[in-house]
Amino acid sequence: MPELQTTRAARLEARISPDLKRRLEYAASLRGTTLTEFVVQSAHEAATRTIRDNEVLTLREDARIAFAKFLLNPPRPNRKAMAAARRYKALLGKDIVSK
Numbered sequence: 807m808p809e810l811q812t813t814r815a816a817r818l819e820a821r822i823s824p825d826l827k828r829r830l831e832y833a834a835s836l837r838g839t840t841l842t843e844f845v846v847q848s849a850h851e852a853a854t855r856t857i858r859d860n861e862v863l864t865l866r867e868d869a870r871i872a873f874a875k876f877l878l879n880p881p882r883p884n885r886k887a888m889a890a891a892r893r894y895k896a897l898l899g900k901d902i903v904s905k
Contacts, residue, residue, distance in 0.1 A: 827841075830844060
């Protein structure tokens with residue numbers, strides 16, 4: 807597990823019930839850490855997991871294979887795609903469609 811940066815630049819406060827505090831203290835003692843270290847490490851793990859779950863696309867095996875095949879052998883643009891590219895070119899005034 808990666809170490810957290812030890813520089814203290816910001817403070818975080820939270821109001822919790824006495825029962826939750828006792829539970830967190832017990833969990834921290836099981837890990838052999840202070841309550842603060844336990845809470846910070848747990849929050850870091852939860853944040854990392856949440857970010858990964860929301861930013862990383864996970865595909866099943868068959869979808870991964872289909873995606874890779876599409877990237878390696880993309881289909882030629884059809885008439886609608888070419889028309890959309892021309893509209894985009896006209897909108898931006900740039901030469902984006904190669905002939």
